Amino acid sequence: MHIAIIMDGNGRWALRQRLPRTAGHKAGADAVNAVVEAAARRRVSTLTLYAFSSANWQRPATEVTGLFALFKRYLHTQTSRCLEQSIRLNVIGRRDRLSPDLLSLIESSERATAQCSGMRLRIAVDYSAQHSLLEVCRRLRPTDDLDRSRFVERLAEVDHAALPAPEVDLLIRTGGEKRLSDFLLWECAYAELYFVDCLWPDFDERALDEALDEYERRDRRFGRIDESRLASTGHG
Ligand code: IPE
Ligand code: IPE
Ligand code: MG
Numbered sequence: 001m002h003i004a005i006i007m008d009g010n011g012r013w014a015l016r017q018r019l020p021r022t023a024g025h026k027a028g029a030d031a032v033n034a035v036v037e038a039a040a041r042r043r044v045s046t047l048t049l050y051a052f053s054s055a056n057w058q059r060p061a062t063e064v065t066g067l068f069a070l071f072k073r074y075l076h077t078q079t080s081r082c083l084e085q086s087i088r089l090n091v092i093g094r095r096d097r098l099s100p101d102l103l104s105l106i107e108s109s110e111r112a113t114a115q116c117s118g119m120r121l122r123i124a125v126d127y128s129a130q131h132s133l134l135e136v137c138r139r140l141r142p143t144d145d146l147d148r149s150r151f152v153e154r155l156a157e158v159d160h161a162a163l164p165a166p167e168v169d170l171l172i173r174t175g176g177e178k179r180l181s182d183f184l185l186w187e188c189a190y191a192e193l194y195f196v197d198c199l200w201p202d203f204d205e206r207a208l209d210e211a212l213d214e215y216e217r218r219d220r221r222f223g224r225i226d227e228s229r230l231a232s233t234g235h236g
Helices: 011-014 021-041 054-058 061-083 100-113 129-138 150-158 205-217 227-233
Strands: 004-006 044-054 088-092 118-128 169-174 193-196
Touching: 011 061, 021 044, 021 061, 021 205, 044 061, 044 100, 054 061, 054 118, 061 088, 061 118, 088 100, 088 129, 129 150, 169 205, 193 205
Parallel strands: 004 044, 004 169, 044 118, 088 118, 169 193
Antiparallel strands: none
């Protein structure tokens, strides 16, 4: 199962506690650890977290710097935790605008966990689905014979994904907004969407279970009709 999460609401969480926004991001980073470990225990195969969108560069420089500092700290402290739990870490998104020290940190975390066979943890940084899709198109040559699986391979290349991404089964967005904000537009074609008011720093293992319970109740038809139900109403 592939779960993707738009981790939104850190700023409002901080505002409620009369703290600076960066304190909200710090609390958000702590929530990441708990949710990653809970997802791994539930045998989620892929977890993709939206940490920084390409649109987020438009925020004040101090906030952007604070977010990247937290991200570096996350890689520093959590790579060994990932190894212990056999979690394979992969940062997806653009790399041409990241600082050299962050880049080498990303590469060393990815290298260190490359053999891990448990959950795949993908963290989206400087990510824009529209940018990725456009970039695949830009790199096409007239002789390219594309089908869906080759397209997904190209998308993985553009996104620096270690492996082509499976389709998203469940997309969770915290913080109450009901939009995708340019996240995984291709991969979410048939995702179940789950929007929850809970602000990201308050999202925990129990909240994840509530989302999974809701997912279990959904009827995923993929365009088909449910013949067993038709039969049971006698109108088959
Ligand atoms: C999500 O929280 C974290 C990032 C976008 C990096 P926000 O910072 O967007 O929090 P709100 O939406 O302002 O509350
Ligand atoms: C989406 O949240 C991006 C991340 C969670 C990293 P935003 O707060 O940036 O999205 P908008 O501005 O509400 O669409
Ligand atoms: Mg937000």
